[in-house]
Amino acid sequence: MRRVLFWVNHRSLFHYHLGLTTFSLFPGVIVLLITHQWYWPLATVLLVNILGLFRTNLFLALSFHVLKPMAGMFGGEGFAAEEMVIALGSNKTLQKLGGSVPAERILLLLPHCLQRHDCDRRITFNPYNCTRCGGCPVGSLLDLADRTGVKIAIATGGTLARRHIKELRPLAVVAVACPRDLGQGMLDAYPVPVAGVENSRPAGDCLDTQVDIASVEETINRLTVNR
Ligand code: SF4
Secondary structure (H helix, E strand, O other): OOOOOOOHHHHHHHHHHHHHHHHHHHHHHHHHHHHOEEEEEEEEHHHHHHHHOOOOHHHHHHHHHHHHHHHHHOOOOHHHHHHHHHHHHHHHEEEEEOOOHHHHEEEEEEEEEHOOOOOOOOOOOOOHHHOOOOOHHHHHHHHHHHHHEEEEEEOOOOOHHHHHHHOOOOOEEEEHHHHHHHHHHHHOOOOOOEEEEEEEEOOOOOOOEEOHHHHHHHHHHHEEOOO
């Protein structure tokens, strides 16, 4: 079986441990009030960060929910909390499942905003209503799904995304979305592992978005079992 190790950028790791350290200050203060010894709060912070090395969904969620309001308080640093979840969550999924998932148990989950805004094909409940005219990335992603054998679904929001996951019961999800939806969605999908690919938004949020098909294909290939 192919084992794949993926590089996680230092920025995401820094944000992750910043969130965990900030979170652990709360129990740290309680420990200080009880023990009146400075080293016990320090040990609490260290313990939380050491446990955080396992990067479970719980610790990712803890760091995310602390980082998100912090980014807002300090003037907002884009999607730092979401990008931390996307980078670390995808890395964990690919490390754990890389090269081991049958293609037909992978769900390629796409956002509705990839569809060209003036296209009248109804693709939300059946992506194969798309005629693959080349007007937007949906046709190429259907070609990719045909080529690799993965399932494909399109969601207009978190509720429909969760419904697709519940109904199709994939072993892993390759999800395309904007950082905001992807970060929260990856946490919500637990315990189903997700590898995320961010879309680009040249026309602004939620309108005629684009995605790098090669990145989606590479992510699928890294998950798929070697035959
Ligand atoms: S590829 Fe063409 S038919 Fe398919 S969703 Fe995009 S614009 Fe519509």
